[in-house]
Every structure is written in structure tokens, then in C-alpha cells.
Amino acid sequence: MEYISSILNLFSENEKMIYFVILAIFVGIEVIGGVPSILHTPLMSGANAIHGVVIVGAIYVMLNSDPENYVSLALGFLAVLLGTLNVVGGFVVTDRMLEMFKKK
Amino acid sequence: MQSLLSIIYLIGSVSFIMGMKMMGNAKTARKGNLVGAAGMTLAIVGTIVLHEDKVSPVIYGLILLAILIGTIIGWMTAKKVQMTKMPELVSIFNGMGGACAALISLIEFNHVKNTTHIMNVVEHLIPNQPIAPGAFFCILAGLVIGSVSFSGSIIAFLKLNGTLDKPIRLPKYNIVNTIFLIGVVAFSAYLFKVETPVLIYVLFAMALLYGVMFVLPIGGADMPVVISLLNSFTGVAAAFGGFLYGNYVMLTGGILVGSAGTLLTIVMCEAMNRPLFNVIFGAFGGGAASATSTSEKGTIKDISVADTATLMNYSKRVVIVPGYGLAVAQAQHVIHELEMILEERGVEVKYAIHPVAGRMPGHMNVLLAEANVDYGKLVEMDDINPEFPNTDVVLVVGANDVVNPAAKTDPSSPIYGMPILDVENAKHIIINKRSMNAGYAGIDNLLFYNPKNSMLFGDAKKVLTELVAELKTM
Numbered sequence: 341m342e343y344i345s346s347i348l349n350l351f352s353e354n355e356k357m358i359y360f361v362i363l364a365i366f367v368g369i370e371v372i373g374g375v376p377s378i379l380h381t382p383l384m385s386g387a388n389a390i391h392g393v394v395i396v397g398a399i400y401v402m403l404n405s406d407p408e409n410y411v412s413l414a415l416g417f418l419a420v421l422l423g424t425l426n427v428v429g430g431f432v433v434t435d436r437m438l439e440m441f442k443k444k
Numbered sequence: 445m446q447s448l449l450s451i452i453y454l455i456g457s458v459s460f461i462m463g464m465k466m467m468g469n470a471k472t473a474r475k476g477n478l479v480g481a482a483g484m485t486l487a488i489v490g491t492i493v494l495h496e497d498k499v500s501p502v503i504y505g506l507i508l509l510a511i512l513i514g515t516i517i518g519w520m521t522a523k524k525v526q527m528t529k530m531p532e533l534v535s536i537f538n539g540m541g542g543a544c545a546a547l548i549s550l551i552e553f554n555h556v557k558n559t560t561h562i563m564n565v566v567e568h569l570i571p572n573q574p575i576a577p578g579a580f581f582c583i584l585a586g587l588v589i590g591s592v593s594f595s596g597s598i599i600a601f602l603k604l605n606g607t608l609d610k611p612i613r614l615p616k617y618n619i620v621n622t623i624f625l626i627g628v629v630a631f632s633a634y635l636f637k638v639e640t641p642v643l644i645y646v647l648f649a650m651a652l653l654y655g656v657m658f659v660l661p662i663g664g665a666d667m668p669v670v671i672s673l674l675n676s677f678t679g680v681a682a683a684f685g686g687f688l689y690g691n692y693v694m695l696t697g698g699i700l701v702g703s704a705g706t707l708l709t710i711v712m713c714e715a716m717n718r719p720l721f722n723v724i725f726g727a728f729g730g731g732a733a734s735a736t737s738t739s740e741k742g743t744i745k746d747i748s749v750a751d752t753a754t755l756m757n758y759s760k761r762v763v764i765v766p767g768y769g770l771a772v773a774q775a776q777h778v779i780h781e782l783e784m785i786l787e788e789r790g791v792e793v794k795y796a797i798h799p800v801a802g803r804m805p806g807h808m809n810v811l812l813a814e815a816n817v818d819y820g821k822l823v824e825m826d827d828i829n830p831e832f833p834n835t836d837v838v839l840v841v842g843a844n845d846v847v848n849p850a851a852k853t854d855p856s857s858p859i860y861g862m863p864i865l866d867v868e869n870a871k872h873i874i875i876n877k878r879s880m881n882a883g884y885a886g887i888d889n890l891l892f893y894n895p896k897n898s899m900l901f902g903d904a905k906k907v908l909t910e911l912v913a914e915l916k917t918m
Contacts, residue, residue, distance in 0.1 A: 345795055350578055357687065367461055368703030373466040375826070377715060378797070380708060380805035385534050386467045386477050386673050387705055390460050391678045392541050393484060393697030397548045397685035399491045402507050405551075407500040412551050417510050419547035424514025426541035427488075431481040432522035433533055438467075438474035440813035 381435045389430025395423025445494050452490035457696035459483025464704060470819075487693045516912075527814050528771045531803045535601045535671045538678055542593030545681035549587035552642045552688065563592075567840025571665065577636070581687055584632045586684035587644070588651040594675040595655030600671050603664050604803065615662040621657050628654055650699075658724075660749060665845075666723045668804040669712050704895055707831050715799035717851075717862040747898035752839075752874055753914035757837035759793045763828065765865055766812065768802050769842020770879070773904035776815035777840065782908055783817070785915050795821055796828040796865050798846035825865055832869035840867065840875040841904050848889045873897040 348370045351358065370395035375383060459479050466476025467772055493506060518537075523813030525533050584777065602608045613622055628650050662670055670799055685691070713720045747755075756762055764779060783793045801808035809822055823831075832838070840847055850857040851864045873896050891897060899909055 348742075357454070360692070360695065361683070363713055364696055364699040365703040368700045368705075369707050371461060371464045371468065371654055371700070372704040372707045372711075373674075375711075376470070377469060377578045377711075378471075378806040378822070379470060379473060379828040380712065381530075381802075381807050381810060382463070382473060382477075382791070383467050384675060384705070384708055384709075384804070385530075385699045386464065386480060388538050388541070389677070390484070390697050391479075391670070391701040392462065392537075392544075392684045392686055393460070393487065393694050394541055394545045394682035396491050396691060396694050397682070397689060398544055399488065399507055400689055400691070401548050401551050402503055402547075403492075403495050403497070403499050403796050405479070405503060406503055412554065413503070413506060415547050415551050417506050418843065419544045420507055420510035420548070421497045422516045422540040423544040424511045425486055425545065426537050428518035429533070429537045429540075430518075431477060431484070432475045432519055432820055433530060433537070434524065434894070435474065435481075435667045436522065437527075437743070437810050438477055440810055441714040 382434055385430060385434040385437060389434055391428060392423055392430055395420060395427055398423045415439035445496055447588035449490050452486055452494070453691065455694035456483040456487035456490075456693040458565075460693075460700055461484075461862065464677050464700060481615065481782065484656050492734040496780070523904045526769075527811050528774075529605070530810070531668060531671065532601050533602045535597045535604060535667075535674075538671065539594045539597030539601070541678040542590045542597060542681060545586050545590030545668070545678065545685055546594060546651075547590075548685055549583045549590065550648060553587070554641060573633050580636060582684045582688040584635060584647070588628060588632060589647060589677050589684070591648055591651035591653040591656065593674045593681060595652040596659040596674050596677075597655075597671070600658040600667050600674065603659070603905055604667050608849050614657075617657070617661045621654075621661075622656055624650075624657060644849070647785055648781045658665070662723065666718065669709055669716075669720070670707040671725050671804075672705060672712055676709060679703075699785045709878065712805055714741025715863075716806055716860075718877055733832050737826050742893040742895070744892055745898045747874060747900050749789075749900070749910045749914055752898075752900055753911055753918060755872060755874070756786060756791065756837055756911075757915060757918050758841070759791055761794075761831075761835045761841065762786060763794050763796050763797045763832070763835045763867075765798075765838060765840040765843050765847060765867060766801060766808055767801060767841065768808075770843075770904050771802065771808075771811045771842070773842065775841065775905040775908050776817070778810055778905055778908040778912060780812075780815045780817050781912050782915070783821070786911060787913075793821065794828065796825065796832075796867075797822050798843070798865055799863075801843065801846055810903050825863060829866045832866050835870040837872045837874060838867045838870040840873065841908070842876065842888055844877075847891055849891055849911070853890075867891070868896065871896070876902070876907055878903055 366411060398416060402416040405416055460483055463476045463480030463483065466472040466479060490552045503768065521533065597610065604770060631647055631650060635647060659670055679698045679701030683695055683702055686694030686698055710720060713723060764783065766779065770776065770779065787791050795812065797808050799805050802811060812822060813819065845859055847865050847867045848859060849864070849868060851862045868891060873891070873894065875897060877899065879901070892899065
């Protein structure tokens with residue numbers, strides 16, 4: 341019983357967040373609906389760039405790191421670097437793909 | 445300051461949604477990508493500039509250095525890569541995002557275990573609790589999903605660039621993998637109870653290993669689906685980071701990609717007529733060999749370049765079926781030249797684009813667009829199939845599985861049920877291939893033995909160049 345009530349608590353404390361998640365899932369489905377198959381590759385690549393938003397978390401970790409904690413700083417540095425690769429590489433390669441459609 | 449940052453995150457979130465919506469339409473796609481990029485830049489700059497607490501300049505320096513290095517490497521790689529190599533690149537960038545999510549979790553785990561620092565961060569998530577189980581769950585989920593996405597993407601990359609060209613399967617790999625996955629989940633649950641910081645690295649290693657085991661048995665032909673799936677995994681990992689920090693821009697971006705990516709994966713599977721379950725658990729090309737032996741298939745005719753030129757020159761309608769082999773041979777420009785010279789002679793030329801031509805849906809369109817082929821000449825499968833009976837010559841270049849009639853006739857074939865281009869309805873078929881090797885899916889093609897078919901052997905670029913030269917003399 342205690343276990344169930346703790347789950348229920350978790351729900352009520354995060355109610356807004358859970359609503360947000362569910363609505364966002366539907367937005368994601370809606371946004372992709374009816375896309376012609378020729379655009380699947382650029383779209384996948386564009387979505388790939390967008391999940392690079394995880395870099396915001398990496399920056400956040402760095403900003404809150406103790407300057408003396410070298411392990412944390414080293415891992416954080418790597419995380420920001422990899423996140424940037426994901427964001428910049430993702431958007432640039434998507435742009436290159438879409439540039440070709442635009443020419444016509 | 446904090447409210448300004450919230451507004452920036454809101455703008456970022458809306459730009460992601462708008463950007464993805466615009467990317468669903470060929471006219472607005474490029475602008476959509478830029479809208480997303482602008483929102484991302486705003487979110488990143490806002491996070492750094494509008495941070496409230498005092499931060500040591502060393503940390504600012506490190507962040508900017510990491511961004512600088514990442515931008516230079518990412519930009520150069522993305523600009524330099526050949527369009528044929530693009531699926532590999534998307535896979536690598538996806539892996540980087542997964543690794544980023546995993547590293548965040550590693551750091552935050554140590555924060556939770558070693559200091560009280562994280563408590564400030566997650567206070568608003570689950571108040572009045574010494575160690576927030578919700579935050580802990582987000583950290584572990586982000587770690588596991590991010591790591592799986594990272595190592596899986598690396599394996600997908602190696603498979604696409606040919607380093608790992610054969611699927612490697614442990615005996616009973618499905619059962620082994622499933623048990624291992626349960627093990628990973630159970631171990632995560634165990635970490636809830638036992639608070640030994642070192643064990644998180646064990647979980648990290650297990651998740652990485654699972655990513656490898658997950659992708660290794662899957663055949664190369666299914667890699668686009670796998671990349672798309674891992675893409676949505678990374679989205680989910682990013683969303684868990686958003687949960688952890690109560691950060692809405694991470695949540696929107698992550699969930700959007702998670703759900704859109706999953707749907708895109710399913711749509712791709714449908715285009716190949718391969719249920720997602722079969723991609724992950726099924727064997728491709730294993731067992732079920734076709735019963736027909738070579739002697740029953742008939743004979744193969746070949747045709748010279750000169751005869752091909754003559755045949756095409758006196759045709760009314762020609763359809764070109766391009767496949768990945770065309771791109772590998774770098775023959776996109778030559779084929780465009782061929783198309784133009786035929787058009788000059790009054791021959792109507794179209795390209796038949798199968799949904800999975802190339803290595804990803806839409807990949808072939810990108811490759812041909814790069815060679816300046818008119819967008820309007822690229823005809824999708826459902827529109828071109830009724831036109832084949834009125835077509836004089838079909839030229840298949842570097843494609844195989846997408847024209848294999850076994851998909852319709854042979855229930856034992858691994859591609860059975862996949863919609864194909866009905867090239868056998870045309871009056872003549874000419875197939876350009878380097879040799880008689882089987883296609884990417886590793887299966888024989890009965891079309892080669894069709895009486896209407898002639899084989900034009902040779903490297904696509906070389907043969908097409910000769911063909912263009914031949915046509916010019918006519």
C-alpha cells in the first residue's frame with residue numbers, strides 16, 4: 341500500500357509535467373503525419389539535430405560544477421563537446437540535404 | 445533573469461515544433477531547419493548568459509572551449525562529407541547526443557551520491573524528500589538509454605561504412621539479449637537501494653554492451669530503421685534530462701524527437717514491409733533460402749553499350765531506376781547527362797524512385813538532386829508503376845532488391861511482401877551491374893533471367909560514360 345501511495349504521490353506532484361509530456365508526444369506524432377517519403381531522410385536528420393538540445397543539460401551541469409571537482413569538469417567538458425557536435429553537425433548536414441531540394 | 449530564461453526556453457520549444465512541421469514540406473523544409481537551429485542557438489546562449497549563480501571563469505572558459513571545438517569539428521565534417529556517406533554521419537551525430545545524455549547522468553549521479561548539491565536542482569520536482577526517487581530514476585534512465593543509443597549508433601556506423609558487413613549473431617541471440625536487458629533493468633533497480641557510487645560505472649558498461657548486442661545481429665539493409673529508432677532513443681534520453689532539471693526546452697525537444705522518431709521508424713518499416721518486431725528480432729537472409737536452383741532459372745543475356753545506345757535512342761519513353769550502386773560508383777552526374785542527351789533526342793526520361801532506394805528513405809532524391817536532376821523527373825513508386833507498360837526501356841542502375849519479383853512471388857524470400865517497382869511490365873529491361881553478386885539483402889534476383897531483360901555489365905560510371913559517348917555519335 342505504501343508503495344502504491346508513493347507512486348500516486350509522484351503523479352500528483354508531477355501532474356503538470358505528465359500532462360506536458362503526453363501533449364508533447366501527440367504534437368510529435370502530429371508534426372510528422374503525412375510527410376512524403378522523399379523528406380524522411382532530411383527529417384530524420386533534422387530531428388537528430390533537435391535532440392542535441394541535451395547540450396543545454398550538459399552546460400547546466402558545467403555551470404553547477406564545483407571548480408575543484410576535476411572528474412565532473414572533465415566529463416562535463418566532454419558532454420558539452422559531444423552535444424555541440426550533435427547540434428552543429430546535425431543542422432549543417434540537414435541544411436546541405438535540403439539545399440538541394442531548394443535549388444529547383 | 446530567470447523569467448527571461450523561461451521565455452527564451454518557450455521560444456526555443458516553439459521553434460522546434462514549427463521547424464519540424466516546416467521540414468515536412470519540400471517548399472519550407474530548409475527554412476524549417478534554420479528555424480530549429482535558431483531556437484537551439486537561443487536556448488544555448490540563454491542558458492550560459494542568463495545563469496544566476498556566480499560561476500568561476502574557468503568553467504565559462506571550459507564551456508566555450510568545448511562549444512568552439514565541437515562547432516569546428518561538427519561544421520567541417522558535415523560540410524565535407526560526401527552525400528553517399530550521409531547516413532553514417534547522421535548515425536555518428538546521433539551517437540554523440542546519446543553519449544552527452546549518458547555523461548550528464550554520470551556526473552549527476554556522483555553529485556547525488558557525494559554532495560547535497562543536486563538537491564537544489566531537483567527540489568521543485570519532488571519536494572521534501574532527502575533523495576528524490578524521481579530524480580534518481582531520471583538519472584538512471586538517461587544513462588541507460590543514452591549509452592544504448594551511443595554504442596548502438598557506433599555499431600550502425602561501422603555496419604554502414606562496411607567495416608562490419610555481416611550480421612554477427614550469438615546463438616539464441618534474441619533470448620540472450622532479452623535476458624541481458626532484463627538484467628540491466630534489474631541492476632538499475634538495485635542501484636536505488638544500494639548507494640555505492642562505483643556501481644554506476646558498472647551500469648554504464650552494461651548499457652553500452654547492450655547497445656552493441658542490440659544492433660550487432662541486425663542486417664545492414666535494416667540500418668536506416670535502426671538509426672531512426674536510436675534517434676528517437678536519444679530524444680527520450682534528452683527528455684529525461686529535461687525532467688531532471690525541470691527544463692522545458694529539453695523536454696520539448698526530447699519528447700518531440702522521441703515520438704516523431706518512433707513514428708518515422710514505423711513509417712519506414714511500412715515502406716519496406718518489414719514489421720519493426722522483425723527488424724529487431726527477425727533474421728534477414730538467414731535460413732529460408734530460395735528452393736529454385738540455377739538450372740531452372742533460364743539464361744542470362746548480356747548487351748553491349750552500342751546496342752543499348754541504339755535501343756534507347758529509338759525509344760519514346762525511358763525510365764531509369766537508380767539504386768545505391770549508382771551513388772557508390774559516383775555516377776549521378778553521368779546519368780543526368782544521359783537523361784539530357786536522350787531528352788534532346790525527344791525521348792521522355794523519368795526516374796523511378798523506390799521509397800527505400802539508397803540507404804534511407806529519400807536518400808536517392810538527395811543524391812540525384814545533388815547532380816542537378818530536375819525534381820519533377822523523380823517519380824515515386826506508386827505513380828510510376830502504372831506507366832511501366834507504356835515504357836520502352838527501363839534502365840536499372842545499381843538497384844536490385846527494389847526490382848526483385850521475388851517480393852511478389854516467393855513467400856520464402858526475406859523481402860516477400862515488400863512493394864517493388866514493376867519493371868517487368870516494360871518492353872525492355874536493361875540492368876547495369878558490376879557482376880552477378882546478389883543485392884544488399886543478399887538474395888538472388890529472378891528478373892535477371894527474364895527473357896525481356898539484358899544485362900549491361902560493368903562499373904556504372906564507366907558504362908554510362910561510354911553510353912553517353914556512344915549516343916553522341918548517333
